[in-house]
Amino acid sequence: MTRQRIAVVGLGTVGAQTLWQLSKQDCDVTGFELFHPGHSRGAAGGESRLFRLVEMEDLAYQPLIFRSDQLWRELEAETGQTLRDLSGALTFGIPNEPEMEVGLQSAALIGDRAEVLTHEETTERFPMYKIKPNEIAIVDHGAGTIFPEKTIRTAVAAAREHGAIARTEARITGIEQHGDQVQITVNGETEVFDQVVVAVGAWTATLLPEMAPYLATRRLLSTWFLPRTGASLEGMKPYIRANPNYSYGLPTADGLAMKLGLGFPTHLPIESPDTARLSITEEDLEPVRSLVAEFLPHLEPYPMRMQAYYEAYTHNRHEYIAPHPTMDKVLVLAGFSGKGFKNSPVTGEIAARHIMRIPQSADAQFLLKCAHPTA
């Protein structure tokens, strides 16, 4: 029997992991990337992403986080590369708010890798974060920083080691299913595959217009702040704060600056990353500067570095992991809604199982059954 020919379109966060997983299966897999693995023009960049064991949205994600944690370790062991720094992270929140209620239940599931602090313990151990009197923290000892660019490059390199082909500077401009085969147009030429995985992030609705009703494409800012003269970042850990005022931050690997990002209301809708505004205005910066003034006043009031990234959101913010609405041989992985990096290994595994018709784990059914409203 001839081996199936599979294409993975987009070798970013999720496509790179999918290519790695498929490269270990009995199929011929080719990846296509618009730019080059590890570029900064999509959703992955800025040298850091948060990995957290503590879940704040839905406990159904918990087993998937544990599985991703295992797969991160597998990729690191296979390649000899360090892809995460798991020195712990903090989860701030107000105990009776829904996110922290889930966070505290998640901490109970994690066991001794999570430590719940009272308000007083939090302010004593982490005085640099100016939390409100009703806030507490969970120390997530299994959490930390993922290195996004290195991860993507490493996953693609590992896939190549297993025999996958990865083509760069290759823009797919058309995907059409004819009968049981899928024709893709790459840099003006057509090629035929048995199945295609599309993982093009913020470009999904541009490449597949039928996906537009399910997605909103948004621009997110990352901003880096130096400590004020005489202050330091010592003792600061990556953090996520559910409320009040959702924000997250990660110290840079060299300890020079703190990278900060804000929540959903600041993620402005755009049409496509190809046409989005690149400049960052003073108005764009105002919310993060207010956060610094109130929550992290030992940081300088103006960022030393800033950059925009692009991400696709679904309307209910659950990942879209499902066949294309009209092409059953095209699997779409999209709408990671600002949270898809930590679980990208398990997403890649679920995608590879779907393509190879390997039964999914019971835990994965949650993601596959997420309903996808069109508005």
Ligand SMILES: Cc1cc2nc3c(=O)[nH]c(=O)nc-3n(C[C@H](O)[C@H](O)[C@H](O)COP(=O)(O)OP(=O)(O)OC[C@H]3O[C@@H](n4cnc5c(N)ncnc54)[C@H](O)[C@@H]3O)c2cc1C
């Ligand atoms: C600023 C920011 C901070 C975040 N922080 C976190 C965090 O701390 N933790 C976390 O878990 N998640 C976080 N996320 C979310 C996470 O980074 C995203 O969910 C994830 O990167 C999305 O992956 P993706 O594969 O869908 O998109 P991408 O990583 O953007 O990959 C899409 C790829 O497709 C390629 N492509 C596009 N069009 C074509 C085409 N036509 N042909 C060929 N290739 C194409 C692109 O070049 C790109 O490489 C954050 C997101 C942002 C933007």
